[in-house]
Amino acid sequence: MPGTVIVTDSTASLSPEVAAAHGIVVVPLQVVIGAQVHDEGSDGATPEMVAGALRDFVPVSTSRPAPARLLEIYEELAAGGAESIVSIHLSGEMSGTFESAQLAAARASVPVIPVDSRQVSAATGFAALAAAEVAAAGGSAEEAAEAARRRAAAAHSYFYVDTLEYLRRGGRIGAAAALLGGALSVKPLLEIREGHVASLERVRTAGRALQRLEDLAVAAAQERPVDVCVAHLASPERAAQLADRLRQRLADQLEGRDIWCTELGAVLGAHVGPGMVAAAVSPRE
Known part of the structure; x- marks a missing residue:
């Protein structure tokens, strides 16, 4: 175990294989479906369960x-030899997870640096990977935390939803905005801006929404090396189509790395609903 261990949460869209390969510890959030409480993950709340419940x-x-x-997790890592911990989580504007990390860090027996990525999903995951790379190379906890902050700040997260209703139910947007979107029968394009869900554009069709996601992702990449993730909830065909197009248009910037194409986890999926497609673009240092 390296001197500094990286912790993140289950919303970061890191597969168990990727997390294990980089020594990243993933803490699950919980999903409450009806009266049942589940940890997010393949052995608990899955995207399929959430999509079905919402429908x-x-x-x-x-x-x-x-x-x-x-x-408890921090202390287990300390007992296993960790000398310091960097705990990287989804935006504190949308979840209390970062606050939980701050409260736990104050009581931990080893130094813990909580990091608010001010992002969600893969943009948080890429920040955790950046921190893990620094830690594996012998960097300090402060250097790993700063690498995560820089990577998260440079990332762009865009997504399309079939309806704003699920975001309204979860309190992520106002009722007036959701009502307007439904009344106009538009397809909303959204982004993560300063830690919040923010409206970006409105288009008339799902096809046009996918085209705009593609163009926005390409523009965000510019000419820099990037990592890209395409995520969806119960919309694999749309996601595969977008990922294929981005592989072609961003071949130079990807430098041989593949695009992650994955189903969004149950926690975030509960707030966006079936049909969501997202693109996260994370410039590499």
Whole structure:
């Protein structure tokens, strides 16, 4: 185990294989479906479970990990030899997970640096990977945390939703904005801006929305080396189409790396609903 261990949460879209390969510890958030509480993950709440519940109008909500649970994980890592920990989480504007990390860090027996990525999904995951690379190379916890902050700040996260209703239910947008979108029968394009979900554009068709996601991702990449993730909830055909187009248009910037194409996790999926397609572009240092 390296001197500095990287911790993130299950919304970061890191597969178990990728997390294990980089020594990243992933803490699950919780999903409440009806009256049942599940940890997010393949052995608990899955995207398929959430999409089905939303379609059937079963109540779905999400919950952060308790500070005591994060402290337990920090102490387990310390007992295993960790000298310091960098704990990188989704935007504190949208979840209390970062606050839980701060509270747990104050009680940990080893130094813990909580990092608010001010991002979601793969943009947070790429920040965690940047920190893990610094730690593996012998960098300090402060250097790893700063690498995560820089990578997250440079990232762009764009997404399309079939309806704003699920974001309204979760309190991520106002009722007026959701009502307007439904009344106009538009397809909303959104982005993560300063840690919040922000409206970007409105288009009339799903096809046009996918084209704009493609163009926005290409523009965000510029001429820099980048990592890219395409995510979806119950919309694999649309996601595959977008990923294929981006592989072609960003071949030089990808430098031989593949685009991640994955289904969004249950926690974030609960807030965007079936049909969502997203593109995250993360410039490499």
